[in-house]
Amino acid sequence: MALDPPLPEVAFIGRSNVGKSSLLNALVGQRLAKTSATPGKTRLLNVFLTDGSHYYLDLPGYGYARAGKAERRAFRGLLTHALRREHLAGVVWLLDIRHPPSVDDRAMQDVLVEGETHVLAALTKGDKLSTAQRGARERELREELGLPEDQVIVTSAKTGDGIAELKEAIDGLVSGVA
Secondary structure, eight states: OOOSSOOOEEEEEEBTTSSHHHHHHHHHTSOOSOOOSSTTOOOSOEEEEOSSSOEEEEOOOBOOTTOOHHHHHHHHHHHHHHHTOTTEEEEEEEEETTSOOOHHHHHHHHHHHHTTOOEEEEEEOGGGSOHHHHHHHHHHHHHHHTOOGGGEEEOOTTTOTTHHHHHHHHHHHHHHHO
16 A cells, blocks of 8 residues: 655554553544453554654554454554654654563564564553653663664653653654655
8 A cells, every 4th residue: 555645754663552542542632542451453454644844653452362363463464564664763662661571562573573674662651650660660661672772762642741752753764864
């Protein structure tokens, strides 16, 4: 599927229930992506044209336990397609700051490394921890995942923390490709 006009694309990837739709809505400043308390609601690739300069690609969450074999296979195909797109500037990889990376997160990391994909790690749900806990968890996750400081941003869709920084980092990804 070619998007018209051809503009840089940024894919949003993360486990089910990591807060992808909420973060996307916070980034664009309106309710575009549907949010739900039930994980696994996003089943298709949703595309949002941001300020006319680039697209956000909202992929279904991975690691959803109730997904059958056919759904998991379809997700792998969709992911492979998204990561090979000609205009892909990079990926915003969402991780819940409260939890260590899961087996599925590690598998996703391997896919991103193999594809030499430009990655920003958005640590979601930062509002659920105290300031001291946030700083400690950010350092732990950065070290555990081997990511440089400028590729990891603590966010909260609820309070807006980190949203401006993430937008700026996304703009940097986009301008590197555009």
